[in-house]
Every structure is written in structure tokens, then in C-alpha cells.
Amino acid sequence: MSATAFDAIIIGSGQAGNPLATALAEAGRHVALIEENRLGGSCINYGCSPTKTLLATAERLHQLRTAATVAAPEPPGAAQLKVDLAAAVERKDAVISKMRKGIRASLTQTHDITLLEGHATFTGPHALHVTLANGRTKDITAPLIFINTGTHAAIPDISGLADAGYLTTTQLLDLKELPEHLIILGGGYIGLEFSQMFRRFGSHVTIVEAAPQLLEREDDDVCRSLQAALGQEGIEFVMGARAHNVSRSPSGNITVSVTSSTGERRLRGSHLLVATGRQPNSNKLGLGFAGVKTDDKGYILVDNNLRTNVRGVYALGDIHPGPQFTHLAYDDFRVVRDALLHGRKRSARERPLPYVVFTDPPLARIGLSEGQAQEQKIPYRVATMPVSSIGRAQHTGEKQGFWKVLVGNDDRLLGATLLGPEAGEVMAVIEVAMAGRLKYQQLQDMIFAHPTWAEGLNNVFRDLKRVGK
Known part of the structure; x- marks a missing residue:
């Protein structure tokens, strides 16, 4: 069977891929958009949108509990108030479902975009083999290919972790029963947001961080102040500690053994969240068949204009090295759009980097x-x-x-x-x-x-x- 030719192929429907597909189609290009999982990429499905939706629930609970601080009547039982986690997740799912439907409608009803739901692998510099969700396959080609496949949770090499079981942030977002005691490996912005969320939901929360301070990019005084604020809400911090063993008891409780400058410590909880970083979704793309180069972590190397070493192949969003934020991924789209469609080149490295950690x-x-x-x-x-x-x-x-x-x-x-x-x-x-x-x-x-x-x-x-x- 001969390959179907397109003007452009986009692998991944994240915050760079979707708008780029629309822009290219509106400019008269015949576009194929390939998505293996859910439309919308990480931000909509397991990143910003679901997390911030649940954080809004946590904030509302906190406001009810602390109403007396502004001389408002305290609702009966407010101090013991816990989340109805199943209802909160149901609300989150409804918000996300509406977003996904909007994306699908935009991509499939308005523009000259062929949506292929399945997994793509390179068979050459400008050729892809797509295994569709229905089991069929399709070979496609294009002079322009844009890789926007994002990342997944990085799982540390800790003895017993795989056997004991753990949660990633994606899984935690769908949990219907409130953890009694949530242990979080990682004191980055993801771990901090989830720590306060579940503390306000009613869980006991302990953060284990290998570094001596939170948030490696920030100044010491900032980290100390944020840690103090979260500590006032009852979040426990075990800093400068490396987890070296995880086990689960017959009753289901988790034990995390850590080593720090003060010695050995065993932390016991009901659930364990791994939030120790991300890894690029590049190892199953067949990049070697295209000749696309990556760094030692698997991130696709790009120049200032987001071009890989292969002519006509670009990498957008979290799949290339650098800070991983939705707003930067969207700006990757603008960098490429302006260069290809408007003749305006702008460096992706010479741009501001605003970001927010959505703690309280x-x-x-x-x-x-x-x-x-x-x-x-x-x-x-x-x-x-x-x-x-x-x-x-x-x-x-x-x-x-x-x-x-x-x-x-x-x-x-x-x-x-x-x-x-x-x-x-x-x-x-x-x-x-x-x-x-x-x-x-x-x-x-x-x-x-x-x-x-x-x-x-x-x-x-x-x-x-x-x-x-």
C-alpha cells in the first residue's frame, strides 16, 4: 500500500500541536494530526487543568474552615470538614471532558485536518508508520513533521518501589478515596501543589525531598518562606533525605526508608506519590530511522528556531530540553507559525520565562x-x-x-x-x-x-x- 502524502504531520495534540495544526490548515496546508492518547496533551488531561480544578476545591474547603478568621460564622463541623473526593473528581472530569470535546470539534469540523488516533513511528526522515487504535495501519509522509509528544513521570530506581506500588500524578488525579496519609517523593512545584491540595482535602501529608531546600530554581529565602507557610497547615517536610527502600505491609500500608544527614528514618503512610520529575516520550518514536538526535536523557535536540538536525523536522513543547510549561509550549507554536507562515523568525531561547507555583x-x-x-x-x-x-x-x-x-x-x-x-x-x-x-x-x-x-x-x-x- 502506498503512503498518503500530507503537507505537514504533527505528532501529539498538545498545547503546541493543536494550534499549529489549525494555523497550517487555515493557510491551505493539508495536515495530519496524530494522537496516541487523549486529545489536548498533558495540560488538559493530567496537568494544569485537572490539577487547578481540584486545587479550587481544596481552596474552597480551606475558606470554609477558616471563615472565623474574618469574623464570619463558622459552618457546623468546619474544622473536621473533609472532601467528597469522588464528587470532586467527577467535577474535574466534567470540566476536562468539555475541553476535550471542544478540541475535537475544532480539529475535525472546521479545518482541513486529518485526525489519526494511534501510535506513530518514523520509518525515514519524512515518513511515518501509524498503528491506529482500531488495529489498522497507515503509512504517511510529509516534508514538514512536528514532534509534540510531551513527557511522562520519571520513576526513580528505589529498591522495592515497583513491588510495593505507587501513584503518579496522573493516577492520583483519578483517586476516588481520600488517602489517610500521603507520602510524596519530590519537593518540586508538582509535589508542593499536590501536598497542599490533599492536606486541605483532609489527608496527612509528608514530603520527602533529596535536596536541602525546595524548588531548586528559587532563592533560599523564598523557599524557606513557602515551606513555613505550608508547614503551618500541617504538611511535614523531610529534607535532604534520599529514599532507598519502599515496602508494603500485608494490611496495605506503605513504608518508605530514607537516609539523611541525621540518620535513618522510616516513614509510614497509606499512599505514595512519585513526583520526582519527568521523562520525554521519545523512546518509541523510531527517531533513529529518521536520524533525529537526542540528548542523553532522550530529549530531542533543537536549534533556536526549534528545528532538529533533520531538515523539515521540528520538536515542540516538553519533548525538547528546557523548562516545561504550557505557556512556553504555546509560544513554541507561535515561533514556528511565524517563521513558516509569516516570514518572521524569532529565537525560542530569547524569551521571558514567567511561571507560577499554584500553592497558597x-x-x-x-x-x-x-x-x-x-x-x-x-x-x-x-x-x-x-x-x-x-x-x-x-x-x-x-x-x-x-x-x-x-x-x-x-x-x-x-x-x-x-x-x-x-x-x-x-x-x-x-x-x-x-x-x-x-x-x-x-x-x-x-x-x-x-x-x-x-x-x-x-x-x-x-x-x-x-x-x-
């Missing part, structure tokens, strides 16, 4: 941290301000956290780290100021509506201190 208080950052500025030997001035000094904090009672801003010798912003309510929204204001190359005085003197969180930008630069020359 949330943590947001744009630009350089203080540690990064020191590593790069960039002179800067720094100012910090406690969230409690902002007028809006007095009104709401949300006073945890602080803001930190870095300013260069030219009075322009180098970066900001915000730990506090609505941190992501305020960070967006700072990002726009950085994009417009505004000087910090323009934010300091800007008229913000009173009383808003952004109004804190009038005061945060007040006590800038010089570091470096």
Missing part, C-alpha cells in the same frame, strides 16, 4: 532570581517587602509572603519573585513593564486603583539596596 500563597517569578544574578555576575539592586504591608492584605487577612524585585544599573527591572496572594497576576504587570523596558520609577509612580494588590508596586522599590558593582 502562590509563588510567581519573571526574569532573574537573586541567585541567578549573582551566578551571572550581573550587578543589581534588590528590595523586599512583606505582603502584610500592602493595604489589600489588611482587608483580606491574607498576609503571608513577600515580594522581591531586582533592578539593574539602568533602573530597569531584571526580575521579580512574588510570594503572596494573586502573585501571578501582579507578576504579569511586571512582565509587561520589562517587555516595554520601563524604568522602575515608572511603576513606583504609576496610579494603580486602590485598594488592589498591584498597588504594592508603588512601595516595593522604596528600599533598594545595591549588591555587586
Whole structure:
């Protein structure tokens, strides 16, 4: 059987693949989109959307329990309130199902896109063999191929882990019964979001982190403050500890044995979540038949324009090295779209990296941290301000956290780290100021509506201190 020819093939329907399929089809290209699992990729199915939907449930429970802090009547039994996890998961599933249906309708009803549901492997630089979900196969070719296959949970090599059993975040999102005691391996942003979620649902939660601090990209003071806030809610942290054995008792309880500078410790819980990182979904693509190069971890190597070493083959989203965020994957789409359809080339490496950890208080950052500025030997001035000094904090009672801003010798912003309510929204204001190359005085003197969180930008630069020359 001869192969079917397309103008472009996209492997994976994530946050880069879907909009690219639409853009190419609207430009008159004949496009094939291949998806092995569920439409929408990681963000919609087991990442941002389901996680943040369940976090909203956890936040509402927390508000009920803490109503008395603002002199509101405490609902009967609020202190002992636990989640109806099955109902919360049902709501999450309904939200995600609606999103998936919207994606399918957009891809199949509006554009010249052939949707192939199955697994694709390269048979040559521009040829693919697709094993469809119905068992049939199809050979296809295209001069342009875009790989957008994302990642999966990385499972550490720990004695007994496979036999004892564990949960990935994907599995935890579908759990219908509340864990009595959830042990989490990994103190990155995924582990932190799930820790607070399940603590507020009513579980006991313990985080085991091999590093001496949380969130390797962040400054020590930021990590200490966030850990303290989460600790106040009853989350236990075992830091600088490496898990070396996992076992399960006949009754079903999990024991995690860890080694730290203080000695050996055994942690016992009902459930174990592995949140120790991600691995690229590249090992089953047959990349060798195409000649596509990867690094030693399996991430597909790309240049500044997201091109692989094979002409006409691109890698988008989490499958290539670098930070793994939905908004960066979507910008990968724009980088490729603009280069191919509009003749505008832009480097995928020269772009801002905003991100938010959706704990409570949330943590947001744009630009350089203080540690990064020191590593790069960039002179800067720094100012910090406690969230409690902002007028809006007095009104709401949300006073945890602080803001930190870095300013260069030219009075322009180098970066900001915000730990506090609505941190992501305020960070967006700072990002726009950085994009417009505004000087910090323009934010300091800007008229913000009173009383808003952004109004804190009038005061945060007040006590800038010089570091470096």
C-alpha cells in the first residue's frame, strides 16, 4: 500500500500541536494530526487543568474552615470538614471532558485536518508508520513533521518501589478515596501543589525531598518562606533525605526508608506519590530511522528556531530540553507559525520565562532570581517587602509572603519573585513593564486603583539596596 502524502504531520495534540495544526490548515496546508492518547496533551488531561480544578476545591474547603478568621460564622463541623473526593473528581472530569470535546470539534469540523488516533513511528526522515487504535495501519509522509509528544513521570530506581506500588500524578488525579496519609517523593512545584491540595482535602501529608531546600530554581529565602507557610497547615517536610527502600505491609500500608544527614528514618503512610520529575516520550518514536538526535536523557535536540538536525523536522513543547510549561509550549507554536507562515523568525531561547507555583500563597517569578544574578555576575539592586504591608492584605487577612524585585544599573527591572496572594497576576504587570523596558520609577509612580494588590508596586522599590558593582 502506498503512503498518503500530507503537507505537514504533527505528532501529539498538545498545547503546541493543536494550534499549529489549525494555523497550517487555515493557510491551505493539508495536515495530519496524530494522537496516541487523549486529545489536548498533558495540560488538559493530567496537568494544569485537572490539577487547578481540584486545587479550587481544596481552596474552597480551606475558606470554609477558616471563615472565623474574618469574623464570619463558622459552618457546623468546619474544622473536621473533609472532601467528597469522588464528587470532586467527577467535577474535574466534567470540566476536562468539555475541553476535550471542544478540541475535537475544532480539529475535525472546521479545518482541513486529518485526525489519526494511534501510535506513530518514523520509518525515514519524512515518513511515518501509524498503528491506529482500531488495529489498522497507515503509512504517511510529509516534508514538514512536528514532534509534540510531551513527557511522562520519571520513576526513580528505589529498591522495592515497583513491588510495593505507587501513584503518579496522573493516577492520583483519578483517586476516588481520600488517602489517610500521603507520602510524596519530590519537593518540586508538582509535589508542593499536590501536598497542599490533599492536606486541605483532609489527608496527612509528608514530603520527602533529596535536596536541602525546595524548588531548586528559587532563592533560599523564598523557599524557606513557602515551606513555613505550608508547614503551618500541617504538611511535614523531610529534607535532604534520599529514599532507598519502599515496602508494603500485608494490611496495605506503605513504608518508605530514607537516609539523611541525621540518620535513618522510616516513614509510614497509606499512599505514595512519585513526583520526582519527568521523562520525554521519545523512546518509541523510531527517531533513529529518521536520524533525529537526542540528548542523553532522550530529549530531542533543537536549534533556536526549534528545528532538529533533520531538515523539515521540528520538536515542540516538553519533548525538547528546557523548562516545561504550557505557556512556553504555546509560544513554541507561535515561533514556528511565524517563521513558516509569516516570514518572521524569532529565537525560542530569547524569551521571558514567567511561571507560577499554584500553592497558597502562590509563588510567581519573571526574569532573574537573586541567585541567578549573582551566578551571572550581573550587578543589581534588590528590595523586599512583606505582603502584610500592602493595604489589600489588611482587608483580606491574607498576609503571608513577600515580594522581591531586582533592578539593574539602568533602573530597569531584571526580575521579580512574588510570594503572596494573586502573585501571578501582579507578576504579569511586571512582565509587561520589562517587555516595554520601563524604568522602575515608572511603576513606583504609576496610579494603580486602590485598594488592589498591584498597588504594592508603588512601595516595593522604596528600599533598594545595591549588591555587586
